Amino acid sequence: xxxxxxxxxxxxxxxxxxxxxxxxxxxFESDQKIYSQYQLAEIFNINPATAAKGLNILxxxxxxxxxRGLGMFVVNSAKEMILAKRKNQTLKRLVQExxxxxxxxxxxxxxxxxxxxxxxxxxxxx
Amino acid sequence: MSLTxxxxxxxVKKQYVYKLKAYSQVFMSLIFLQLxxxxxxxxxxxxxxxxxxxxxVEVKYFSSDYVTAFTMLWGFITAILITTKAYRNDDxxxxxxxxxxxLSNAVFLLTASFIGGITAMLSSYLLKVIIYYFISDVPIxxxxxxxxxxxxxxxxxxxxxxxxxxxxxxxLVGTLVQISKAFTVLLPAAFFGGLIxxxxxxxxxxxxxxxxxxxxESSLPLFIVKIIVSAGLLFSGAFVLSNRLEVRx
Amino acid sequence: xxxxxxxxxxxxxxxxxxxxxxxxxxxxxKITGLIGRNGAGKTTLLKIIAGLIKETAGELKVFSxxxxxxxxxxxxxxxxxxxxxxxxxxxLKELLETAASFYPNWDRELADRLLDYFSLNPLQHYNGLxxxxxxxxNMILGLSARVPxxxxxxxTSGMDAAVRKDFxxxxxxxxxxxPRTIIISSHHLNEIEDLLEDxxxxxxxxxxxxxxxADLKEWAIxxxxxxxxxxxxxxxxxxxxxxxxxxxxxxxxxxxxFTETEGQRARNAGIDITPVTASDLCVYLTSKxxxxxxxxxxxx
Numbered sequence: 001x002x003x004x005x006x007x008x009x010x011x012x013x014x015x016x017x018x019x020x021x022x023x024x025x026x027x028f029e030s031d032q033k034i035y036s037q038y039q040l041a042e043i044f045n046i047n048p049a050t051a052a053k054g055l056n057i058l059x060x061x062x063x064x065x066x067x068r069g070l071g072m073f074v075v076n077s078a079k080e081m082i083l084a085k086r087k088n089q090t091l092k093r094l095v096q097e098x099x100x101x102x103x104x105x106x107x108x109x110x111x112x113x114x115x116x117x118x119x120x121x122x123x124x125x126x
Numbered sequence: 127m128s129l130t131x132x133x134x135x136x137x138v139k140k141q142y143v144y145k146l147k148a149y150s151q152v153f154m155s156l157i158f159l160q161l162x163x164x165x166x167x168x169x170x171x172x173x174x175x176x177x178x179x180x181x182x183v184e185v186k187y188f189s190s191d192y193v194t195a196f197t198m199l200w201g202f203i204t205a206i207l208i209t210t211k212a213y214r215n216d217d218x219x220x221x222x223x224x225x226x227x228x229l230s231n232a233v234f235l236l237t238a239s240f241i242g243g244i245t246a247m248l249s250s251y252l253l254k255v256i257i258y259y260f261i262s263d264v265p266i267x268x269x270x271x272x273x274x275x276x277x278x279x280x281x282x283x284x285x286x287x288x289x290x291x292x293x294x295x296x297x298l299v300g301t302l303v304q305i306s307k308a309f310t311v312l313l314p315a316a317f318f319g320g321l322i323x324x325x326x327x328x329x330x331x332x333x334x335x336x337x338x339x340x341x342x343e344s345s346l347p348l349f350i351v352k353i354i355v356s357a358g359l360l361f362s363g364a365f366v367l368s369n370r371l372e373v374r375x
Numbered sequence: 376x377x378x379x380x381x382x383x384x385x386x387x388x389x390x391x392x393x394x395x396x397x398x399x400x401x402x403x404x405k406i407t408g409l410i411g412r413n414g415a416g417k418t419t420l421l422k423i424i425a426g427l428i429k430e431t432a433g434e435l436k437v438f439s440x441x442x443x444x445x446x447x448x449x450x451x452x453x454x455x456x457x458x459x460x461x462x463x464x465x466x467l468k469e470l471l472e473t474a475a476s477f478y479p480n481w482d483r484e485l486a487d488r489l490l491d492y493f494s495l496n497p498l499q500h501y502n503g504l505x506x507x508x509x510x511x512x513n514m515i516l517g518l519s520a521r522v523p524x525x526x527x528x529x530x531t532s533g534m535d536a537a538v539r540k541d542f543x544x545x546x547x548x549x550x551x552x553x554p555r556t557i558i559i560s561s562h563h564l565n566e567i568e569d570l571l572e573d574x575x576x577x578x579x580x581x582x583x584x585x586x587x588x589a590d591l592k593e594w595a596i597x598x599x600x601x602x603x604x605x606x607x608x609x610x611x612x613x614x615x616x617x618x619x620x621x622x623x624x625x626x627x628x629x630x631x632x633f634t635e636t637e638g639q640r641a642r643n644a645g646i647d648i649t650p651v652t653a654s655d656l657c658v659y660l661t662s663k664x665x666x667x668x669x670x671x672x673x674x675x
Contacts, residue, residue, distance in 0.1 A: 008650060010589060011569065038551050045544060047406060048551060049572040053589060100642075127404070127523045127555045129438060130479050132450040140476050147469060148462035216462045218427055220477040223446045369444065373427035 011046060015054030020063070020082045023074060030076045034064060061085070134229075137221055141230035148216055149234065152204045156197070156242055160249045163196035167253055168261070188257060190250030194285055197246045201289040205235055205296030209304055209364075211374065218373050228365045235293040243286030247278065280346075287353040291340070294360035301364040304371060376403050378524055378556045379424060383433035386419050386580075393419040395580035396433065401558065406550060408567060408588070409560035411577035412661050417560040418456065420577070421526050424558075425454035437524065453478070455517040456528035457510065461501040467512060468497035471519070480521035480553075489515045489545070493538065506533030514542050518549050527559045531566075539563070543570050565654040568592075574653065578661045591653045596631040600624065600646040608641060616659035617666055628659055 019034065028034055035043070040051035055072050058064040063081055064072045075081070102112045170186030177183050207213060208231055217227045302309040340356075343349040379401040386394040394416045401407055409417050422428045423435055426442035426449055435442065442448040461470055467490065475481040490497060493511050495504075504512065510533050517525055531539045547570055550557060561567055564574075568588050576584040576591075584591065595615055598605055602625040609629050616628040628651055633641070638648055651659075664670045 010592060012589060041551055042548065045547060046569040047547070047572045047588075049405070049587070050569070050589060127480075127521070127553065129447075129523055130450050132446055134446060137446060137450075143476070144473050147473075148464050150464050212460055215460045218425075218449075219459055219461060220473065221446070221450045223426075223444045223449055225444075226446060370429075372429060373422075 011044075012050050012053035012057065015040065015044065015046075015051060016057040019054065019058060020086075023063070023078050024082055028074045030074055030078065032074050033070070034072050034074055036071050132221065134226055137226045138229045138233070141217060141220075141222060141226060142233050144220070145216075145230055145234045146237070149208065149213065152207070152238060153241065155204075156200055156238075156245065159196045159200050160193050160245055163193040164249050164253050164256070167192045168256065188253065190246065190253055193246050193249040193253070194288070197242045197285070198289050198292045201235070201239055201242060201292040202296035202299075204238060205293040206300035206303070208234070209297060209300030209368075211304070214304075214371075215373055224369050224371070225365070228361070228368060231297070232361055235297065236290060239290035239293055240286050242289045243282045246285050246289075247282045284349070287350065288340070291353050291357050291360075294357035294364075298360045298364045298367075301368050305367055377401065378403050379435070379437055380439075381433075381435045384420070384423070384430055384435050385432040386416070386423065386428070387431045388419075392580055394423075394430075397577070397580060397582055399575055399582050399585050401556065401575075404554040404556055405572045406557045406559070406570060407573045407575055408564065408571040409558055409575050409577065410564055410657050411560075415577045415661070416580040417577060418528055419580075421454060421456070421528050421558070421560060424524075425449075425452055425526060427454070450477075451522060452524045452526065453517055453520050453522040454526045454528070455513040455530060457506070457513070457532055459513060463500060463502050466498050466500050467495060470501065470512075471497075471516070474516055474520055478520040478522060482519050482521060485549075486515055486519035489519065493541075507535060507538065508533075510534050511538060511542075514545070518545060521549075521553050521555065524556045525558075527557070527561075529560060529562065531561065531563065539566065543567060546570065564657055565652060568653050574657075576657055576660065583660060588653055591656065592650070593631055595628050595651045595656050595659075596633060597626060597628050597649040597651050598641070598646050599626045599649065600644075604644055604646060608644070608646060614665060615656075616662075618669065628656070 022028055022034075034055070037048045037052040037055060040046075040054070041048040044051070055064065059066055059072065061081070063075055063078045065075055066072055098112065099109075102109070107115075167188060167190065170188055172189075173184065173186035175182075175184040214227065217230075299309075299313055302313065340349070340352060343352060377400045379399075381397055381399050384394050384397040385392060397416070397420065409420070411417050419428070423430055424437055424442060426437075426445055429443045437445075437448050438451060440448050442452070465473065471483075471486050471490070474486075475483055490512075493508075493515070495508060495512060495515075501509065501512065510530060514527075514530055517527060517530070531542060534542065543566065546557070558575075559567060559571070568574075571588045573585065573587050574591050575582060584594075586594075598608065599620070602619065602623050605625050605627050609627055612629045612632070614627055614629055616626075618626045620626055633648070641648055659667070666673065
């Protein structure tokens with residue numbers, strides 16, 4: 001299935017992240033209508049109410065805006081907002097987790113930085 | 127989604143059509159029973175024998191009485207059958223309430239009685255044909271329909287009413303049994319007990335009186351009224367009693 | 376608009392209370408899962424909603440009417456279950472035609488296509504079908520009728536995994552295209568939890584929880600670690616389930632009142648924090664004891 005169903009992250013959150021990726025990938029431009037809750041429900045085989053929850057998260061974060069009777073649309077600066085959010089929240093949290101885990105495994109910070117440097121992310125330096 | 131509004135007549139109509147198909151097996155048993163009755167009639171339905179020194183006389187007479195009796199019995203049994211769980215629950219798969227279920231059953235029984243009446247009359251012709259070809263030297267009365275059409279129609283009509291009366295009785299009996307299994311014992315006990323008491327007392331008891339009430343009525347309109355009122359009472363009784371019945375598997 | 380309003384509903388069979396003072400409301404056009412153990416009263420509740428049986432006490436209204444003996448309710452509710460006695464004289468095709476006559480929203484094409492897709496022979500008779508095929512046919516009946524309140528009682532019994540998946544997908548697709556109020560009672564919560572919007576959890580004839588599935592999934596949390604440490608952390612918390620692992624470890628399920636920071640501190644203390652699936656949570660909440668079946672073997 002398309003979602004990680006082992007329960008670590010609620011489905012509607014995974015959905016909102018997927019939508020953010022869609023925007024980052026350029027599949028949706030500013031002021032373009034994004035998928036409706038019903039379309040998402042069909043694509044991901046989930047209840048429309050759950051899909052609506054995912055959309056509402058992005059609406060609350062001002063990444064999407066609602067046009068009455070027409071649906072949800074992508075905000076002008078959505079891409080930048082998503083990148084900033086990811087950097088500040090998500091990446092930060094991941095860094096914290098890595099540092100914590102490294103501490104538990106008694107890996108020093110220098111070792112950790114080496115590991116990061118040699119990590120293969122599948123493309124040349126940007 | 128907007129709600130559907132239904133009317134009782136509409137539902138009863140649809141249920142009636144449904145039942146004609148769903149309960150069609152009863153018509154198989156009808157034919158079977160009537161053929162059986164024809165078979166039994168072939169040895170004569172009544173007769174007498176006697177003789178003296180030089181002559182032996184044996185009289186047999188043939189009629190379609192057995193067929194009519196069997197058909198009335200069939201009506202009674204069919205009516206009981208459709209009050210049993212399996213048949214009653216058929217309605218609840220679709221749209222129904224107890225009133226519509228009972229009404230469509232009544233109309234179904236009416237139709238069944240009518241068909242039973244016609245086929246009973248037709249069996250008398252079947253009987254005549256068999257007798258003519260296979261049993262020799264039997265004087266047969268009126269071989270064509272045109273000879274006495276009114277009599278034929280009257281025959282069909284009264285048979286139909288009798289069968290319907292038995293259906294009404296069967297329906298009430300069946301409903302009572304559904305309400306409490308105790309009636310499976312109580313009702314036959316009351317009936318046969320009544321017959322025995324009648325016999326012992328030597329004069330007409332309640333059950334004999336009921337028979338006379340219908341079978342010896344000579345005025346047609348009065349007969350029709352008697353049947354309709356009695357059937358109506360029996361069905362109404364069944365309707366009222368079944369209104370509180372739950373649907374159990 | 377509440378499609379179903381239930382207040383203090385009680386149903387007594389013989390000497391047992393199948394339903395015991397049950398109360399809840401179902402809103403329009405939601406898919407609700409009716410979850411509970413065998414004997415919790417799910418089928419009894421559905422039968423009362425469908426108007427097949429009558430309550431002993433309390434009140435239940437469907438579309439603002441009492442369902443027992445109501446023609447209006449019967450016309451707007453369809454109840455699919457595995458005790459359905461369809462007449463033996465009719466074959467599948469005729470049964471679908473009968474349904475078409477009773478239900479104005481009936482979609483003939485959908486029914487035919489589904490019949491074909493699941494390889495059911497229209498000339499076959501219902502009682503000649505296997506259990507799984509009967510359930511499949513019931514599903515086709517239920518979906519094609521497009522009735523405002525559709526009730527499914529254990530709709531997938533006997534179905535193989537592939538058909539079950541298809542059923543959930545078909546139900547979702549038709550629901551999206553033609554929204555209606557749906558209640559599904561099932562033992563396979565883990566399979567249907569994405570399909571559901573709300574869950575009504577029933578225990579011993581009474582409502583235990585009625586909330587969105589998303590909320591139920593986050594309602595409790597699982598803690599695993601050293602028994603003593605766990606004991607400290609759960610001192611003032613409501614323990615839902617307990618299981619000992621090995622010599623000095625335990626797995627405990629508690630109400631999720633943890634904040635991010637609390638969670639971090641717990642992890643630092645060596646406690647593994649895991650989410651609890653809705654399916655598992657429902658099992659724990661409806662069990663008799665906090666230890667589940669292990670208690671049977673642990674005593675003496």
